[in-house]
Amino acid sequence: MNPPVVHASTVLFPDSATLVGRSQKYTYGTRGTPTTDALAAAMDELEGSAGTIIVPSGLAAVTVPLLAFAEAGSHVLIVDSVYHPTRHFADTMLKRLGVEVEYYDPHIGAGIAALMRPNTSVVFTESPASNTFEVQDIPAISKVAKQAGAVVMMDNTWATPLYFRPLDFGVDISIHAATKYPAGHSDVLLGTVSANEQHWQRLHDGFITLGCCSAPDDVYQVLRGLRTMGIRLEHHRTSALAVAEWLEGRPGVASVLHPALPGHPDHELWKRDFSGSSGIFSIVLDGGSQKQAHAFLDALKIFGLGFSWGGYESLAVPVSLADRTIARGKYAGPVIRLQIGLEDVEDLKTDLQRGLDAAASA
Numbered sequence: 001m002n003p004p005v006v007h008a009s010t011v012l013f014p015d016s017a018t019l020v021g022r023s024q025k026y027t028y029g030t031r032g033t034p035t036t037d038a039l040a041a042a043m044d045e046l047e048g049s050a051g052t053i054i055v056p057s058g059l060a061a062v063t064v065p066l067l068a069f070a071e072a073g074s075h076v077l078i079v080d081s082v083y084h085p086t087r088h089f090a091d092t093m094l095k096r097l098g099v100e101v102e103y104y105d106p107h108i109g110a111g112i113a114a115l116m117r118p119n120t121s122v123v124f125t126e127s128p129a130s131n132t133f134e135v136q137d138i139p140a141i142s143k144v145a146k147q148a149g150a151v152v153m154m155d156n157t158w159a160t161p162l163y164f165r166p167l168d169f170g171v172d173i174s175i176h177a178a179t180k181y182p183a184g185h186s187d188v189l190l191g192t193v194s195a196n197e198q199h200w201q202r203l204h205d206g207f208i209t210l211g212c213c214s215a216p217d218d219v220y221q222v223l224r225g226l227r228t229m230g231i232r233l234e235h236h237r238t239s240a241l242a243v244a245e246w247l248e249g250r251p252g253v254a255s256v257l258h259p260a261l262p263g264h265p266d267h268e269l270w271k272r273d274f275s276g277s278s279g280i281f282s283i284v285l286d287g288g289s290q291k292q293a294h295a296f297l298d299a300l301k302i303f304g305l306g307f308s309w310g311g312y313e314s315l316a317v318p319v320s321l322a323d324r325t326i327a328r329g330k331y332a333g334p335v336i337r338l339q340i341g342l343e344d345v346e347d348l349k350t351d352l353q354r355g356l357d358a359a360a361s362a
């Protein structure tokens, strides 16, 4: 059964000696409650981690570990195809704090050795890539980075720990926007960060220092969502694959960016490391510009137009690659990201055909 929701700022101590020594398990709301412990324990079991912090959003799950490990005067390597707000944080706040930020090609693999410096503190990965779904060679990158003394972080939101366990592949810190599949219903924001034994203490210290704890009701909702994540994810996986296969080669579609499709350039790498695929991928329209992309999106009746993903309903958004400096790709037309929800697959195909027809006549 799920534990009760504990609301706490103040926690009482039985006597002054216990208070001064802080010698009881729970001491103050920011430092954890039985509710946050229950979710952290579940994530530790899924990720194989030594400890998990719970933060108020997926973006906070990116920024808190970066603040905990990147130091002034150090150098941080981030994959060029990273979630845009991660890049924005690095380019603004990290740089302002005296951290040198450099982006790398998602296909770099062991070649990342050439970019490592004596002061490289963090290598930040995200695989598959946000919006364009390139798959990285995580074991090769982790091996080189760790030999050089850098902490390896990975945004693992796409796969969830059910389809990829970063710590088993040499990553030190695994990050989730629990807003997506763990919450699963598009109405809760939360993030989790799970660390191996070596990095847990420093991550936890950073978390406590920043004071970015989460609301207990949201933590509870994610714990509740986690109970059904496996079966929801399996449904997302099969529906997304069915839709992706149907879209591949369809008139008006130049390519489908889904790593579980055998024709995807990184399919073999994906197959080697991942045990499943989730419900989000992109399509490239066969020519055209923003006009065709907007015609496609505006014709959709089942797919909602909105950010985020991992909920039960299908969503579509146009993709901008304007922030990329390396992984810009040579796409034949506009890129559109699709989140495949739990609706009927045939209904979704009908809706997408409406979009393709509208783009063709725009």
Ligand SMILES: Cc1ncc(COP(=O)(O)O)c(C=O)c1O
Pocket: 057, 058, 059, 060, 062, 083, 126, 130, 155, 157, 158, 176, 177, 178, 179, 189, 190, 191, 308, 309
């Ligand atoms: C890969 C990835 N990481 C992190 C986040 C941030 O999550 P949140 O929306 O909870 O801040 C997102 C959100 O879209 C995401 O796609």
